[in-house]
Amino acid sequence: MKNKKDKITEMSEKELKELASQLGKPEGDKGIKIAQMMNESNISMTRKTLEHLSLEDNDKILELGHGNANHLTEIFNKASDLQYFGLDISELMKQEAENFSIEHHFNQKSTFQLYDGTNIPFSDHSFDKIFTVNTLYFWEKPNDLLNELKRVLKPNGILCITFVDKETMNRLPFTDYGFTKYDQNTFSKLIEKSELKLTGTKLYTEIIKSKSGEEMERKYWVMTLSKSTKN
Ligand SMILES: C[S@@+](CC[C@H](N)C(=O)[O-])C[C@H]1O[C@@H](n2cnc3c(N)ncnc32)[C@H](O)[C@@H]1O
Structure with a gap:
């Protein structure tokens, strides 16, 4: 049986580039399907991240890059009176997330906005x-986006950044196109340049299955950060 890498390796360079571009910014009919696939295959990463966030009643939450936001149900089950704000660079993802939110009656407590991928349109300590x-x-x-995240985080707030480790990414050929890959070391160096403090680094390993049943190991990091100063 062919493994996932073999199947992906059979894709042409054009197809790999298209997949990479859709993952970075889903668009059009294909984008809707890709977003569904991403939400399903990444839900374990999102769940772990939510565990590290320790959501409490009345928390005001910001998510960057929510995709179709089909995980909103899981968020609102974690605590009461949460207020959720989502930012994405994809108009399609904003629409999909809004549709999901309306269908599931979350629209009173969730807001979605497009932004430029760097400048966060909220005031300090939000x-x-x-x-x-x-x-x-x-x-x-x-570096600029990390400074923005620090700016909008409340003084005792928690920030979680979750990403697949470089070693796993290197086994996925589409990540050669437009992805910057990180491991613990390169991520820590990035954080050193910011005014954020790394308070937790946790590596998870899991076996994921594609729709057609092939298995592969995925290693990913949940990095927990706080402000290094009270500003
Ligand atoms: C690979 S998908 C991940 C979606 C979802 N978080 C998940 O793990 O399944 C990347 C998402 O981030 C968005 N995105 C890309 N660059 C971004 C940025 N600088 N800020 C916020 N969202 C971004 C894309 O439009 C897309 O919705």
């Missing part, structure tokens, strides 16, 4: 909890 799953690879200005 959020108790901030998280992002599988978006780090696409950040065009990681």
Whole structure:
């Protein structure tokens, strides 16, 4: 039986580039399917991230790169009176997330906004909890975005950044196109340049199954951060 890498390796360069571009910014009819696939295959990463965030009643939460946001149900089950704000660079993902939110009656407590991928359109100290799953690879200005995250985080707030480790990414050929890959070392170096403090580094290993049943090992990091100063 062919493994996932073999199947992906059979894709042409054009197909790999298209897949990479859809993962970084889903668009069109294909984008809807890709977003569904991402949400299902990444839900374990999102769940672990939510565990590390320790959501509490009345928390104001920001998520960067929510995709179709089909995980909103899991978020609102964690605590009462949460207020959720989602930012994405994809107009399609904003629409899909809004549709899901309306269908599931979350629209009173969730808001979705497009932004430019770097400048966060909220005022200082806005959020108790901030998280992002599988978006780090696409950040065009990681230092600037980290400063923005620090700015909008409340003084005692928690930020979780979750990403697949470079070693796993290297086994996926589409990640050669437009992805910046990180491991613990390169991530820590990035954080050293910011005014954020790394308070937790946790590596998870899991076996994931594609729809057609092939298995592969995935290693991913849930990095927990706080402000290093009270500003
Ligand atoms: C690979 S998908 C991950 C979606 C979801 N978080 C998951 O793990 O399944 C990447 C998402 O991040 C968005 N994105 C890419 N760059 C971003 C950035 N700088 N800020 C926020 N979202 C971004 C994309 O549009 C897409 O919705």
